[in-house]
């Protein structure tokens with residue numbers, strides 16, 4: 251099966267010293283990879299490179315076999331919308347939209363509005379009773395679950411999650427990760443999950459970054 255994401259000999263430096271070099275891996279649909287490393291080791295930088303949000307220096311990133319290096323932003327942006335789901339440490343929900351409207355937001359951008367699917371995602375994440383709540387009225391764990399539902403709404407090929415549970419307690423963090431991994435594999439999305447917390451991602455194949 252063709253990899254969803256392929257990374258070849260990726261290297262990056264902000265200044266003189268390299269943050270990382272020679273990072274290579276490939277992910278098939280439904281596969282997951284943990285990116286581990288302490289604060290400052292370059293996890294966020296790596297995810298931004300995978301998302302085409304930071305210009306590549308050394309190496310290549312391929313989305314479904316296509317190198318993104320030479321794609322101009324005007325072509326990358328619409329592909330990103332369909333190819334990628336993103337979840338960050340902060341939920342970045344639209345405060346003036348309800349949970350349901352937040353989940354539907356990418357659908358409006360992509361011209362694919364499917365309220366039944368948005369409801370199903372919310373229900374699967376245990377948020378049926380919260381669909382019409384504004385983010386301000388949700389708990390931290392509930393907000394992150396809405397962010398996960400929104401990231402999966404367009405059935406992306408790849409889900410990138412950057413410390414998605416760092417603001418949650420252990421029990422909530424485990425619950426959100428379990429739901430995220432289950433739903434990602436169900437929609438066939440490959441998952442790259444960055445965290446400093448190794449215990450949370452036990453059992454997942456891991457890429458380790460070291461503080462330079």
Ligand SMILES: Nc1ncnc2c1ncn2[C@@H]1O[C@H](COP(=O)(O)OP(=O)(O)OP(=O)(O)O)[C@@H](O)[C@H]1O
Pocket residue numbers: 264269287288289290291292293294295296446
């Ligand atoms: N725009 C930038 N310009 C210069 N240096 C940067 C920039 N962004 C990040 N850095 C530095 O690069 C290193 C890696 O940062 P990055 O955010 O990728 O690490 P991280 O592993 O995600 O850390 P954390 O877990 O704290 O978010 C850090 O030392 C950071 O200070």
